[in-house]
Amino acid sequence: MIPMVDLKREFQKIKEDIFEVLREILESSQYILGDRVSEVEKKIAEYHDVKDGIGVASGTDALHLSIDALGIGQGDEVITTPFTFFATVEAILYTGATPVFVDIEPDTLNIDVSKIEENITERTKAILPVHLFGHPSDMAEISKIAKNHRLKIIEDCAQSFGAEINGKKVGCFGDAGCFSFYPSKNLGAYGDGGMIILNNMRLAGIIRQLRNHGSKGSYIHKRVGFNSRLDEIQAGVLLIKLKYIDEYNTKRRRNAAIYTTLLSNNIKCPVEKNVSYHVYHQYTIMSKKRDRIQHKLRENGISSVIYYPVPLHLQEALRFLGYRKGDFPTAEKASREVLSLPMYPDLEESKIIKIANIVMKSL
Numbered sequence: 001m002i003p004m005v006d007l008k009r010e011f012q013k014i015k016e017d018i019f020e021v022l023r024e025i026l027e028s029s030q031y032i033l034g035d036r037v038s039e040v041e042k043k044i045a046e047y048h049d050v051k052d053g054i055g056v057a058s059g060t061d062a063l064h065l066s067i068d069a070l071g072i073g074q075g076d077e078v079i080t081t082p083f084t085f086f087a088t089v090e091a092i093l094y095t096g097a098t099p100v101f102v103d104i105e106p107d108t109l110n111i112d113v114s115k116i117e118e119n120i121t122e123r124t125k126a127i128l129p130v131h132l133f134g135h136p137s138d139m140a141e142i143s144k145i146a147k148n149h150r151l152k153i154i155e156d157c158a159q160s161f162g163a164e165i166n167g168k169k170v171g172c173f174g175d176a177g178c179f180s181f182y183p184s185k186n187l188g189a190y191g192d193g194g195m196i197i198l199n200n201m202r203l204a205g206i207i208r209q210l211r212n213h214g215s216k217g218s219y220i221h222k223r224v225g226f227n228s229r230l231d232e233i234q235a236g237v238l239l240i241k242l243k244y245i246d247e248y249n250t251k252r253r254r255n256a257a258i259y260t261t262l263l264s265n266n267i268k269c270p271v272e273k274n275v276s277y278h279v280y281h282q283y284t285i286m287s288k289k290r291d292r293i294q295h296k297l298r299e300n301g302i303s304s305v306i307y308y309p310v311p312l313h314l315q316e317a318l319r320f321l322g323y324r325k326g327d328f329p330t331a332e333k334a335s336r337e338v339l340s341l342p343m344y345p346d347l348e349e350s351k352i353i354k355i356a357n358i359v360m361k362s363l
């Protein structure tokens with residue numbers, strides 16, 4: 001069986017360091033908001049060349065707390081993509097704000113920036129681009145639109161740790177960059193976790209309070225907040241894995257290049273647009289014969305996943321937003337045609353060749 005990701009293999013390479021950090025944490029009995037959380041916040045902020053990083057309980061919370069701290073809520077609209085993981089929109093809805101969808105580009109599958117302005121109303125408060133599958137959204141254009149209309153930008157970087165545009169890392173373009181450390185992410189913990197990176201220290205102060213019951217100090221509460229802290233064990237794991245993230249991303253890019261060399265004459269492969277450094281959280285092909293390809297792969301013991309089979313505007317849970325089939329044709333087509341193939345740093349070339357051969361034979 002070739003899995004989508006191979007976390008066991010990754011663990012084998014770093015397990016001595018992991019056991020050592022776990023031992024230290026367990027012996028110190030410092031589990032919540034301890035030294036390692038502070039250290040990983042500092043290191044991830046430095047990695048991005050921003051002023052602050054705030055560890056939270058998940059990527060979903062990173063988005064939610066950022067939107068909330070920006071003062072966005074009931075009666076406000078947030079522009080985003082219908083082709084993303086559901087959490088992007090849940091985070092908007094938790095604040096009472098309304099997500100407004102804009103269709104995607106057919107090649108990067110990220111929000112189509114040429115369609116954003118026509119969706120801006122007097123209620124629009126922010127744009128929430130998602131750097132889907134590790135390819136950055138067009139932040140130059142999004143920043144321009146946001147500036148012209150005085151909108152905030154919250155970047156969903158859950159799938160794009162280390163991705164860049166013209167040498168600048170994603171998460172640094174907007175008011176807040178939001179990361180997920182879900183285990184299978186490019187930088188994954190061994191449980192849930194997330195982080196917000198930002199330069200605005202006033203906003204950082206609000207988010208720090210929100211993540212810890214609105215507390216300013218011991219049992220002094222400035223606002224009603226949440227219990228959303230990155231825990232010390234996850235921070236310890238992240239500190240070890242952070243040392244390897246550039247190597248992991250380089251290997252993902254090498255694997256993507258091999259897939260693309262083998263497949264691109266016959267099938268739609270991922271692109272790299274706008275001087276982007278794509279970090280291939282997923283390697284996602286598109287084909288009208290998607291279901292057949294997936295069936296053949298399965299027959300040969302190869303995993304593949306459809307991210308995402310139903311675009312958000314057609315999800316039952318979001319019916320109340322009033323969207324209909326046909327509203328976002330590019331996102332709908334993507335849902336019919338996408339297929340993500342196995343992708344992880346140590347995926348061997350021989351396996352990529354095997355996977356590519358089966359894909360080609362099923363066309």
Ligand SMILES: Cc1ncc(COP(=O)(O)O)c(C=O)c1O
Nearest residue numbers: 058059060085087088158180182
């Ligand atoms: C695009 C996107 N946004 C948000 C999230 C939410 O992150 P988490 O699972 O850490 O809450 C995820 C990942 O799961 C994601 O892929």
